[in-house]
Amino acid sequence: MECDSRPGPVRTTCAYCGVGCGVLATPDGTGGAAIEGDPDHPANFGRLCVKGSALGETVGLEGRLLAPQIGGQETDWDQALDLVARRFAGTIAAHGPDSVAFYVSGQLLTEDYYVANKLMKGFIGSGNIDTNSRLCMASSVAGHRRAFGSDTVPGLYEDLEMADTVVLTGSNLAWCHPVLYQRLAAAKTARPSMRVVVIDPRRTATCDIADLHLAIEPGSDAALFNALLAEIDRRGLASARFRDHLAGADEAIAAARLSDPSMTGLDPAELARFLEIWLASEKVVTVYSQGINQSDSGTDKVNAIINCHLLTGRIGREGMGPFSVTGQPNAMGGREVGGLANMLACHLEIENPMHRDTVRDFWNSPHIAERPGLKAVDMFRAVEDGRIKALWIICTNPAVSMPDADRVARAIAGCDFTVVSDVMARTDTTRLADVLLPATGWGEKNGTVTNSERRISRQRPFLPAPGQARDDWRILAGVGRRMGWPDAFAWQHPAEIFAEYAALSEIAGTLGSDFDISACAAMTRAEYDRMAPILWPQSATRKGGRFFADGRFHTADGKARMLPIRPQLPEAIADGHLFRLNTGRVRDHWHTMTRTGKSPRLARHLAEPFLELHPDDAKRLNLQPADLARVANRHGTSVLRVLVTDRVKPGHPFAPIHWTGETGKAGRVGAVVPAAVDPVSGQPALKSAAVSIERYNPRWYGFMLTKNDLSPATSYWAKAVLPDGNQYELADDRSPDDWEEYVRELLNIDAQLITLHDRHRQIHRFAALHGGRLHALLFTGPQPVAVSRSHVAGLLGKMWEPADMAGIPPLDQPDTGPTICACAGVGSLTIERAIRSQQLSSLDEIGAALGAGANCGSCRSEIRVILERCAGEASALTDTGDNTRASRDLAEA
Known part of the structure; x- marks a missing residue:
């Protein structure tokens, strides 16, 4: 690994959402780093959200996978890679190339993604490589391709600041893309005439700057934008300049006229106000994210939005256009190199024979995939039924994140041969693997990522690779060479991969692809190391900028396609006892918490999985705040802490996606999400699971602090990290006969035990001491435990005082609260x-x-x-x- 040896901080890119913020990382000499926003990076201009600011707290080696493992036993790289190559080659020889698959991640660098795609599609000869980005933005890709003929994001971040109206639909920008939210909020403060509209069934933090919040009926987004399209036509506001550049406009308008706006559930006055705001503003940006994409009709919703921008010509110019914001740091980079099962590198089409032949010739590959591979949900179904016999999972945790997660976990466990490349030794997915391969993580990797506005930025290493960890591209190339293709996978540095990929993009450009970074093809390693953030395209004739203002699109006739959209709400639930579960993210955590879960600071905001319920639903279910609720259907079960709030609609509770089998007993909400998908994009509908909810009645509740890392043998537990240990929320169906004996077993320590019992109220408190210092503290009772968590969290490791058993701070130390x-x-x-x-x-x-x-x-x-x-x-x-x-x-x- 070549680390940046320049003095001072290393310029790199944040590892979280698709905003792609620039970061200045200064190693502290002890394995961590000081983190600041890069004031010169055009995505964030020095701003960082709390997750980005805490990146230096997440790079420690606790829990890292540091050596290859076969069957749970450490081995060396030669043995591990020889085995992977031999098993994949043997499976292909016996059952054909479609009997193997790769499942990869939007957290890979572009160079990693490119090598994986080249190996699977160009040399193994199967399309069976898909990505967890299928779960977050595949419907946007499909909508772009249907409308524009290419997966092109038309606009730039600065359009949010230049717009007169910004519409946010299905996007909690304040929590999921905080720096973009900061830029928008600052623009609105500087120019109060700007209007912000938030379209979301939930009242989220993003509504704080909204002039109008439309709490539409969940799933009715397409009906809303059809109403807008019909009104555009009724008022004669179609762009005369743009109309000749459109195909299908009459059909789309006719479908919109037949659409029923009452499906939105909005008051007519609310609907009229939205239409007036949108239509009165020439400069309109419509930002959309997972609330649009994660639907069984997500692609239609995307096209309903794009239709309105196309008909009015509000696209490709300053301050206007549809704008998809991605959820992962390199979802865009993955799209560029063909990381999705139905694409080729450089936005070429796997279904197009000329495109396939071009890529095969460029790679000098023996054969190339001739048809799209299996998308994520279908891929794991094929693993389950034995069609896929060798599976390689890279940089993702599908046993948690996939819908029908229990079924996916069983499929992975039953696969003939499963390889997992990861940075962490213990995840819900790694525990199912035959072979584990230690990968480098953020701070150690060297390559590029592309953010939501098409900006390519460098991710530079500032820490050495720990143990035997290797970059993902090196691991993949090592297997490619062992499978018999040494010349095709002979790179020695990621700059060489980037240059190859840029050279391919020049050829793709001649075939009409929007993606062309051929100006970078001759970049030297030194130039690559110094590379500043750039917008694509980057060619001899074009440098960055917006797309489509000239009305020229990447279709055969050069015209954009408007699609007739016929909105469909999720199928009505006949059983009055069932609810529609919405899922999503919280502010301070990321995916399955393998990084954010390491930061005590990030754990303090929301420390356990929860179920957000409307007061009417809570009353009907006899649930109080802080109770536990069992959420279930035929797919699985979760147990979640109850939060009662009017921010959600009756019948539509919300739960976060982040908790896993490593951080909680039953917090995996993917277990109750069915694997229904959009028929066009294959993206799962993750926000409309039909579930039953009932009160969970444990015999006792507990709150525990301990220096140990435990997996308690209780019916319910959720873990959050502290500066000097861990905290656990607990509940159990059984009451111990002997509490002292039970607690010693629970804590798994040999220590002096101080006890305090109120047997009448069934309240028990325990302090475990080593040398008079507090090693663990446990509070139990028949109700959710009421103690000052912010106070007791700071007691671990300190000399024990009897007052510690009270669980509240002394009068001279006011409680800070949550x-x-x-x-x-x-x-x-x-x-x-x-x-x-x-x-x-x-x-x-x-x-x-x-x-x-x-x-x-x-x-x-x-x-x-x-x-x-x-x-x-x-x-x-x-x-x-x-x-x-x-x-x-x-x-x-």
């Missing part, structure tokens, strides 16, 4: 006290006094709720210490 601002580490009770004692009356005043909300701004909506609650109150804060993690933390989140 963390609201993770950037500044400020809790809700601290904010409340400051508002009252300093008579603070605005978010800016709170930011100046405490730092809360003054950095990334993602917590400002939560702070606003506290400010409004405190407004007009004259009484002093009464601090009871009752801040049960789920009831108080989640109620204020």
Whole structure:
């Protein structure tokens, strides 16, 4: 591994969402790094969200996979790669190339992605390589290709700042793409006439800057945009300049006229206001994300949005256009190199014989895949029924993230031969593998990523590769050479891969592809190392910019296609006891938490999986805040902490996606999500699972702090990391006969045990000491435990005091309350006290006094709720210490 040896910080790119923020990383000499935003990077101009700011806290080696393993036993690279090559080659020889598959990730670098695609499609000869990006943006790809003839994002981030109206649909930008939200919020502050519309069944943090929030009926987005398209036509607002560049407009308009706007569930006055805002603004950007894509009609929703922009010509110019924001750091890079099963590299089409022949000739490959491979859901079905006999999973955790996750886990476990490349030794997926291959992680990898606006940025290493970890491209190339293709996989540096890929893009450009970075094909290694962020295309004739303002598209006749869209709501649930479960992300965590789960700071905001329920639903189910609820259907079961809030619609609860078998007993919501998919894109519908909900009644609840890393033998548990240990929320169906014996077994330690019992109220408290210092602390009772978690979390490792058993801070140490601002580490009770004692009356005043909300701004909506609650109150804060993690933390989140 060649690390950047220049003095000072290393310029690299954030490892999280598709915003693609520039980062300055300065190694601290002890395995960590100081992280700052890169003020010169055009995606973020120095801004970072709390996850990006905490990246330096996530690069430690705890839990890392550091050596290859075969059957759970460490081995060397030669043995491991020889085995992988031999088993894949043998399977292909016996059963054909379609008997093997790769499942990869939008967190791979582009160079990794390119090598995987080349190996599978160009040399193995199968299309069976798909990616977890299938779960987040495949419907956007399909919609782009249907409308534009290519998977092209027309606009740029700066369009959000130049627009007069920004519509956010199916996008909680404040939590999922915080830096873009910061840029938008700053633009609206600077230009108050800008209008922001949020379309989302939930009232999210993004609504904080909205002029209009449309809480539409879940799944009715296409009906809303059809109403807009019909109104465009009724008012005669179709672009005369653009109309000749469109095909299918009459059919699309006719379908829109037949569409029923009442499907949206909106009041006619709300609908009319939305139409007026959109139509009165020449400069409109419509931003969409997972709320649109993750649907069994996601592609139609994408095209319903694009139709409106095409008919009005609001595309490809400053401050206007449809804009897909991706969920992963390199989902776009994966699309560029053919990481999806139905694409070839450089946006060429696997179904096109000329494209296939061109790529085969360029690669000098023995054969090339002649048809699309299996998309993610179908791929794991093929693993289950034995059609795929050798599977390689790279940089992702499908046993958690896939729909019907229990079934997927069983399929992986039953596969004849499974290889997993990962940075972590213990995940729900690695435990199912025959072979584990240690990969480099963020901070150690060298290559490029592409963000949601088509900007290619360098990800540079600033830490050495630990143990025997190798870059994913090196691992894949090593297998390719062993399978008999040494010349095709002979690269020695990622710059060589990038140059090859850029050279292929020049040929793709001559075939009409939008993707052309041929200007980079002659880049030397030194130039690659110095490479600044660039927008594609980068060719002899074009440098970056927007697409389609000239009305020229990548279809055979050069015209864009408008599609007739016939909206469909999710099938009605006949059983009145069932609910539609919406799933998504929380502010401070990422995917399955293999990184963010390492940061105590990020764990403080929301520390366990939860179910957000409307008060009417909670009342009907006899559920109170902080109760546990069992969420189930025929696919699986989850147990989640109850959060009661009117931010969700009745009948449509919400749960986060992040918890796994490593961080919770039953928090994997993928277990209850069925594998229904969009028929065009193959993207799963992850936001409309039909589930039953019932109260879960354990015999006791608990809250535990310990220096140990445990998997408690309780019916329910959820883990969050602390600076000096871990915390656990617990519940169990059994009450111990002997609590002391039970606790020693639970903690798995030999220590002095201090006990406190209130047997009448069935409350038990335990402190485990080593040398008088607190090693573990456990609180149990028949109800969710009410202690000051923010206080007791700081007691581990300190000399024990009897007052520790109270679970609340002494009077001279006011409770900070649950963390609201993770950037500044400020809790809700601290904010409340400051508002009252300093008579603070605005978010800016709170930011100046405490730092809360003054950095990334993602917590400002939560702070606003506290400010409004405190407004007009004259009484002093009464601090009871009752801040049960789920009831108080989640109620204020």
